[in-house]
Amino acid sequence: MARSSSGRKSTIYDIAKATGSSTSAVSMVLNGTWARYRIKEDTAKRILASAEQLGYNVNMKARGLRLSRSGLAGMILPHYRNRFFAGLAENFEEHARSRGLCPIVVSTQRDPAVELSVTETLISQQVELLFIAGVRNPTPLDDLCSAAGIPCINVDLPGPGAPSVVSDNRGGARALADALMDKMVARGNAPGELLFLGGVTDEYATDMRIAGYRDAFEARGISPAADAVECFGYDASSSRRALARRYDTLGRLPAGLLMNSITAFEGLVQFASRLPQDAWQSTVVGCFDWDPFAVHLPFEVTMMRQDVQKIILEAFALADSHDASARPVVVVPTGFGEMLDEDEPGSKSGYVG
Missing domain, CATH: 1.10.260.40 (lambda repressor-like DNA-binding domains)
Structure with a gap:
């Protein structure tokens, strides 16, 4: 003193x-x-x-x-349970530190009250920017940030109150559906039997993926069955029950399955473990999400991978050039599972993991 x-x-x-x-x-x-x-x-x-x-x-x-700087950068996301959200968090932390910022990442379990409370707390700690990832309705959170003069970016799910960075859900789902239909034809099955399972109705990502799925049908001049799309959420238990109902109705597995998330795909894997391996030989499986461990499954799966590194880079670019009056939506292309990091193994022959 x-x-x-x-x-x-x-x-x-x-x-x-x-x-x-x-x-x-x-x-x-x-x-x-x-x-x-x-x-x-x-x-x-x-x-x-x-x-x-x-x-x-x-x-x-x-x-x-x-100095009008806290040195803090905040991010909220639903959870860390799949590789997509975990990858977003990891890349966010890396790029925040490269800018001399200390990252704070908080999971909110998709609870709007928790999302609001956490956002208020991070603002009170004077975070210099906030990434709002996987929030179905980010508008109240965007409004809080705007009132506090803090740049915020919506990630994964867009909102009208701030710039957004999202995956090309529609284009990726169409490409995935096309690939699965081609495999179904090669196995002698009708491509029109491809189902779309999982996700939340009236949520941006699910709606765009369903649109892409339907685009693939329209391009072939066919239509999916009336019950081909079933949105039961993202949890594995609901997925497992939905597949059990389909299996009981058909007396077999559906000819083609497009699972709308890795957690819904986990329910499929749980259900598959109860069946003899030959029950899967005529079924084509795809997932709009990616995990390298899928290459070790006893059946083939085609996976659509979201580019988490590009998403975070684009989000920081928007934060760096923040304009309170601009609300752009940046769409980041997706790719099949062969879009691997250099330090990760490639996919097995016949698998896209």
């Missing part, structure tokens, strides 16, 4: 007296926890200015306010 004008060391009591604040408020500002206790920013700045004038040693967290 420095000396006051009387020659003694300055204390928080001197700062409190100079600013008309309580000693507890001064302490919270100086240790960087002022926002958590809802101390006004003007008060915090006045305390910091007084501390500097009196020569009081202010820690780095408090100095962040004086």
